[in-house]
Amino acid sequence: SKRLEGKTILITGASSGIGRSTAQEFARTSPNNLRLILTARRIDTLKEVAEDIKKEVGAGVKVLPVKLDVSNPEEVRSFVGNLPEEWRDIDVLVNNAGLVKGVAKAPEILEEDINVMFATNVTGLINMTQAILPIFKKKGESGAGDIINIGSIAGREPYPGGSIYCATKAAIRSFTDALRRELIATRIRVIEIDPGQVETEFSVVRFYGDKSKADAIYAGCEPLTPDDIAEVIVFTAGRRENVIVADTLIFPNHQAGAGGAMYKK
Template sequence: MEKIALITGATSGIGEATALKLAGNGFDIIITGRRQERLNVLKNTLEENGSHVLALCFDVRDEEGVNAALGNLPPEWQSVDVLVNNAGLAAGLEPVQQGDSLDWNRMIDTNVKGLLYVTRCISQGMISRKKGHVINIGSIAGKEVYPNGNVYCATKHAVDALTKGMRFDLLPHNIKVTQICPGAVETEFSLVRFHGDKHRADKVYEGYECLVAHDIAECIWFAVSRPPHVNINDMVVMPTAQASASVFHKI
């Protein structure tokens, strides 16, 4: 087997693009997600291009499901070299006094607890092998806040803090820890945030050239491809037309 990368939330957007990018650079790929049909399509695409692929369907919010899937990997898939904690979402865009607790729980359980469940499981093998690379997909929302982004911003601030904490914890075990923080990327992100309202979601990306998933996959590959003594701690990546989480130059 080649080096192995495990990517959560691989059924669309940044996760899918990252799977394609790493597979194209010689990695065997473990893809995870909640949508079996999409996992099957991506698995077939990767295999047609010559990659070895293991597809696992589970929800990172489900601690037992994570442990069952990742704690019982086939022997040939257990030596995960790169973990990309990509699974995450925003749900809703309301002031805190009008927030929906279902949205809050969904974001906290996915963006924070899901990342923890997966990392705990996979890092055990990295520690025993004294090598590995954990890449957390954060956000510009983890560096600053914006109106009505309250809980989403809080979860991504948590990812920022967890990434720094992981770096201390995993340092003695020769494990790299990287955070990639995108600005506006046109994926399913806004469609999910607005609960399927495509008209509202499309408006987020009007009037400027936003990032696409491939742009972030390129950044992930750059971090992964550095020599063993080099770690990219933190990378903030935004469109040229974006100056902060909420300031854009739109035409």
């Protein structure tokens, strides 16, 4: 789309799943003139994603892989200043990095899991937003740019065994709504994308690397693919500047709620 041409797009959690697909989809949609800053903790994987994108769409898309742990406030604070000058004029921030750990009920949830979920999904997203907003505020007459936050059905519908993860996604929803109101006099668009079940590394991370437990989650149903969500994300960024896709909820065909409200064959 012409509307995305010349933009600089920053994606967190671009080494896997929805973030990686979003990078690829932006590149496919605007292959002639685009800059993609791809961030995550696994820098080697990010470099592979960058190479794959260059192979697929060619040199019109410039890709910069950068190691960034969003749960580390110092890394986030120094992030923009450490970018090469020509990469600092960011137009779109996709706050996608996030994770769930475990399925424990309240009495048994590990303190470490509570902390990592909040530090990544909530504080990480807020700190990234604070880091990028000054760039957006300087654009145009009254500020411009897109903040695209990845929430979840889990933020709207809490379920047993997901209390902390659901709370983090509900926190994202509140922060996102407040921010949109705060930025009402600007051209900064605040967008929320809430996926239902998507097959990514999400469940593998949830079960601490146990792939067979992750596979069981998706057995007998047809989850969304990360590309399905990427298409919606890129669609929202490509709308006319006066159009804000403020809120979305995206399910696969047999899902009607969070935490296993799935029709299984």
